[in-house]
Amino acid sequence: MVEGQIAIQEYKTGNTKHKWDLKKIKFAHRVLFEYNYTKGEIKKGFANRTLFINLSTKEIKEKKVTEDMKKKFTGGRGFGLKLLWDSIKPSTRWNSVENELIITTGPLCGTTQYPGSGKSLCLTISPATDIICDSNVGGFFGPYLKFAGFDAIEIQGKAKNDVVVVIDGEKGKISVETAPLEETNSHLVNEQLTHMYASEDTDRSRQKISVVSAGKGAENSYWGCLNFSFYDIRRKVPRMKQAGRGGLGTVLRDKKIKAIVTKVEKFDGVSNNPADPVKLAEVGTKLHREIRDLDRYQCNMRAVGTVHLVEIMDEYDLLPTENYRFGSFPKASKIYSPEFYKYFTKIIPDGCWHGCTLACAKTVDGFTVKTGPYKGQKVTVDGPEYETCGCGANMSLWDPLWILEFNFYCDTYGLDTISTGTAIAFYMEMYEYGILNKKRCNGLELCFGNAEAVLEFIHMIAKGKKGEFIEVASKGIRRVKDWLIKKGWGEEKLIEDCGMESKGLEYSEYVTKESLAMQGGYGLTLKGPQHDEAWLIFMDMVNNAIPTFSDKAEALHYFPMWRTWFGLNGLCKLPWNDIEPANNAETNDPAKVPEHVQNYVDYQNAVTGWNIDKEELILQSERCYNWQRAMNVWMGRGRRKDDWIPYRSMGPVTEMEYKSRQERYDKQLIEKLNISKKEIEKMDIKQKMNILYEYRQDQYQKLTDAVYFRRGWTPNGVPTPQKMKQLGMNDPEMLKMLQEKIYEDEKKGLNIWSGKYHKGEKPPSIKKKYWEK
Amino acid sequence: MAETKTVKVLKFYPEKCKGCLECEKACSNVHFKTGEGGDKSAIRIIKNEKTYKMLVCDQRGLCLDMCPVGALYRKKNGVVWLDKESCIGCQACVGFCPIGAMRKSDVRIEPFKCISCGSCVRACPENALELVEEKIDEIKEFVYHKLGA
Numbered sequence: 023m024v025e026g027q028i029a030i031q032e033y034k035t036g037n038t039k040h041k042w043d044l045k046k047i048k049f050a051h052r053v054l055f056e057y058n059y060t061k062g063e064i065k066k067g068f069a070n071r072t073l074f075i076n077l078s079t080k081e082i083k084e085k086k087v088t089e090d091m092k093k094k095f096t097g098g099r100g101f102g103l104k105l106l107w108d109s110i111k112p113s114t115r116w117n118s119v120e121n122e123l124i125i126t127t128g129p130l131c132g133t134t135q136y137p138g139s140g141k142s143l144c145l146t147i148s149p150a151t152d153i154i155c156d157s158n159v160g161g162f163f164g165p166y167l168k169f170a171g172f173d174a175i176e177i178q179g180k181a182k183n184d185v186v187v188v189i190d191g192e193k194g195k196i197s198v199e200t201a202p203l204e205e206t207n208s209h210l211v212n213e214q215l216t217h218m219y220a221s222e223d224t225d226r227s228r229q230k231i232s233v234v235s236a237g238k239g240a241e242n243s244y245w246g247c248l249n250f251s252f253y254d255i256r257r258k259v260p261r262m263k264q265a266g267r268g269g270l271g272t273v274l275r276d277k278k279i280k281a282i283v284t285k286v287e288k289f290d291g292v293s294n295n296p297a298d299p300v301k302l303a304e305v306g307t308k309l310h311r312e313i314r315d316l317d318r319y320q321c322n323m324r325a326v327g328t329v330h331l332v333e334i335m336d337e338y339d340l341l342p343t344e345n346y347r348f349g350s351f352p353k354a355s356k357i358y359s360p361e362f363y364k365y366f367t368k369i370i371p372d373g374c375w376h377g378c379t380l381a382c383a384k385t386v387d388g389f390t391v392k393t394g395p396y397k398g399q400k401v402t403v404d405g406p407e408y409e410t411c412g413c414g415a416n417m418s419l420w421d422p423l424w425i426l427e428f429n430f431y432c433d434t435y436g437l438d439t440i441s442t443g444t445a446i447a448f449y450m451e452m453y454e455y456g457i458l459n460k461k462r463c464n465g466l467e468l469c470f471g472n473a474e475a476v477l478e479f480i481h482m483i484a485k486g487k488k489g490e491f492i493e494v495a496s497k498g499i500r501r502v503k504d505w506l507i508k509k510g511w512g513e514e515k516l517i518e519d520c521g522m523e524s525k526g527l528e529y530s531e532y533v534t535k536e537s538l539a540m541q542g543g544y545g546l547t548l549k550g551p552q553h554d555e556a557w558l559i560f561m562d563m564v565n566n567a568i569p570t571f572s573d574k575a576e577a578l579h580y581f582p583m584w585r586t587w588f589g590l591n592g593l594c595k596l597p598w599n600d601i602e603p604a605n606n607a608e609t610n611d612p613a614k615v616p617e618h619v620q621n622y623v624d625y626q627n628a629v630t631g632w633n634i635d636k637e638e639l640i641l642q643s644e645r646c647y648n649w650q651r652a653m654n655v656w657m658g659r660g661r662r663k664d665d666w667i668p669y670r671s672m673g674p675v676t677e678m679e680y681k682s683r684q685e686r687y688d689k690q691l692i693e694k695l696n697i698s699k700k701e702i703e704k705m706d707i708k709q710k711m712n713i714l715y716e717y718r719q720d721q722y723q724k725l726t727d728a729v730y731f732r733r734g735w736t737p738n739g740v741p742t743p744q745k746m747k748q749l750g751m752n753d754p755e756m757l758k759m760l761q762e763k764i765y766e767d768e769k770k771g772l773n774i775w776s777g778k779y780h781k782g783e784k785p786p787s788i789k790k791k792y793w794e795k
Numbered sequence: 796m797a798e799t800k801t802v803k804v805l806k807f808y809p810e811k812c813k814g815c816l817e818c819e820k821a822c823s824n825v826h827f828k829t830g831e832g833g834d835k836s837a838i839r840i841i842k843n844e845k846t847y848k849m850l851v852c853d854q855r856g857l858c859l860d861m862c863p864v865g866a867l868y869r870k871k872n873g874v875v876w877l878d879k880e881s882c883i884g885c886q887a888c889v890g891f892c893p894i895g896a897m898r899k900s901d902v903r904i905e906p907f908k909c910i911s912c913g914s915c916v917r918a919c920p921e922n923a924l925e926l927v928e929e930k931i932d933e934i935k936e937f938v939y940h941k942l943g944a
Contacts, residue, residue, distance in 0.1 A: 026860045029869075
């Protein structure tokens with residue numbers, strides 16, 4: 023058993039050591055083009071310039087960050103949106119040459135005093151959704167990019183052969199070099215490049231390098247994630263965090279980038295040159311103390327990370343099981359957090375950026391790999407996170423060791439565990455119904471619980487195996503739905519209802535059937551069904567704190583805006599409400615965690631020297647949120663039809679599901695639909711299911727109506743020019759485009775509310791074109 | 796590497812203390828080259844009704860496992876040491892120290908702590924402070940959540 027107070031050089035993981043001829047690998051590099059830059063100073067959180075690289079035209083240049091840009095877009099994801107708008111066309115798709123991969127930082131990114139301050143925000147046009155995907159990730163890359171001199175990096179074009187992009191903050195030099203001999207899979211290439219580019223052969227020196235890569239799986243699927251490294255001086259391995267959603271890694275590999283390396287000369291606690299370091303240390307220390315005193319009684323993040331959620335979700339019937347058919351399972355206790363705690367390495371500062379004492383980034387060290395190319399080797403597995411365990415439940419894998427194996431290979435192959443797991447769960451359900459079978463699955467027996475088949479499927483993707491199923495299945499649920507329907511192998515409605523995707527992106531791991539607000543939290547999002555915009559299940563379903571449509575709409579306005587704010591600043595959301603002040607429950611708005619909101623106001627002011635309040639903070643988000651939606655509209659999506667969600671996320675698709683919660687559903691028919699108990703008893707399940715289906719679909723439409731109205735959008739979901747102007751986003755081209763799109767919708771008769779409003783019910787507004795008034 | 800077995804820790808005799816704070820002034824001279832004492836001193840003497848209390852690091856080393864960059868370690872003499880050059884000012888050690896002995900002054904981002912140098916002992920006119928040897932194994936501690944055990 024590991025105990026504390028071990029000298030850093032004496033920590034051991036027991037991992038398999040690699041011997042590479044790094045000199046030979048480096049010698050094979052050929053510099054394709056390079057650029058020298060003057061190292062600058064970070065002023066109040068901003069480097070005040072961004073870096074542009076075009077791999078096709080071999081151009082590297084700096085772009086200035088103006089005060090106007092900061093005012094409108096704040097930073098981070100906001101800057102990414104601005105850079106994308108300036109560079110792409112409405113017809114740009116993920117593999118278009120002008121598509122960009124953008125990694126941004128944000129003014130608070132790189133702060134060490136406040137937990138959760140090292141996030142990078144990545145943006146691109148997603149292969150899964152054909153619109154912008156933004157993904158938030160830890161690791162050292164973002165802070166180092168800024169300390170090397172840039173608020174963001176945007177990469178356009180494609181290289182002919184595999185390259186590495188090196189941002190050397192020590193020498194003030196950017197270079198794009200061929201990289202023919204490096205490994206592709208992340209756990210190896212990250213280690214190779216960390217050793218190769220470190221100035222000295224010391225752990226301290228290696229800690230000043232961060233690598234972004236994606237493995238072989240990212241090349242051959244739409245689920246590619248980006249692995250951001252952070253070198254661990256105790257474990258002596260570059261660990262990694264994933265920008266998982268939306269296929270960012272697929273874009274990286276399409277650009278033939280093997281990795282992006284960034285290196286800093288030095289950094290310290292005030293590298294951001296904050297306006298008020300004293301205040302910053304004060305706010306940060308206060309939160310450290312809260313975590314010290316309360317985390318073990320609240321989320322226990324420091325001990326088990328996000329896995330603590332498994333038991334809570336199982337308890338509340340929210341843990342997605344067998345493709346979201348159920349919300350709990352008798353075997354679920356086998357993957358509760360204590361089961362993983364046994365394997366986690368303890369008493370190590372596990373923040374994915376320095377100073378994060380919430381320290382949720384747990385690992386299993388010396389894990390023996392059971393399958394595939396690394397079979398028999400001992401490795402460090404980063405994770406699992408709750409979502410990855412949720413995927414285990416969804417695929418009916420109840421063995422922690424198989425979840426770790428799944429986690430390890432998804433990571434190193436550059437596959438998003440969420441999309442991969444959710445998609446496989448859908449394929450498994452189709453397999454159970456006979457819509458898929460062994461023959462149709464290229465020989466894979468993809469039935470629930472078959473861990474070997476899951477791993478084999480992933481290895482086949484990484485190998486780039488040919489086969490009709492593999493090639494379609496690796497592109498996600500949406501493509502498989504179309505494929506199954508085209509083949510005529512199953513009933514279209516069943517296939518559409520069961521496959522948990524919206525906008526082309528797979529759902530993350532929560533059962534939303536009984537929480538209408540959370541259905542909106544997944545459906546009424548910018549990039550697709552990810553829980554990072556709103557997580558309202560407890561507020562809605564457990565506490566019944568937002569009963570009306572307008573309450574829910576207010577929550578679906580405030581929380582997505584609030585959560586967007588983390589991405590504008592380079593922050594993690596966890597230290598906001600995964601640790602709460604002891605008296606939070608007694609405040610007037612516990613769900614918002616008012617004291618922590620004030621922390622963030624103080625924090626942003628202390629770094630930037632601005633003088634904002636909590637309302638301005640929401641406005642910062644609203645500007646960018648509406649801008650992103652407007653860009654989706656510009657790209658032909660971002661309308662009501664695109665906010666469609668599958669019925670599996672709204673209610674019981676199959677009789678089995680209805681029966682599993684019969685009492686609840688019957689009660690709802692009686693209470694909400696005024697059907698008498700006698701009538702209910704006479705009905706068969708099919709009839710009851712149909713009534714519930716109509717009712718819940720209509721509820722979702724009414725919710726959509728209310729949310730669009732609250733957000734200041736048209737009834738078809740388009741942000742109005744009036745709203746944009748009010749927010750100060752007055753780009754004439756954008757306003758003109760929005761006006762045209764609204765006219766188009768008007769001509770097609772789409773600017774109407776979609777809920778069925780009966781006597782006594784009202785749509786959000788009865789005025790036509792209410793937004794013009 | 797030869798294991799260090801003992802460490803010098805400050806011992807306080809409150810009955811002798813008159814509250815002159817010469818110890819704090821000597822300490823701030825060591826850390827910040829100023830005789831101000833107070834927030835710039837690693838040792839604090841606090842009046843507690845009729846008597847005095849000392850706040851200072853007891854070298855138990857809980858903070859060692861908090862430091863993400865390895866700036867905190869035990870020196871050969873057993874003292875828990877903060878290397879200012881490698882410190883990145885995250886305040887994790889400050890926030891997690893259960894007795895508030897890892898201290899932070901407004902003049903710089905890196906914290907500071909008692910290094911058992913004995914300046915305060917020499918400065919005390921009342922002989923109210925003493926450095927005593929303690930066995931490290933008997934005082935060392937680490938945070939350990941025994942979850943589900």
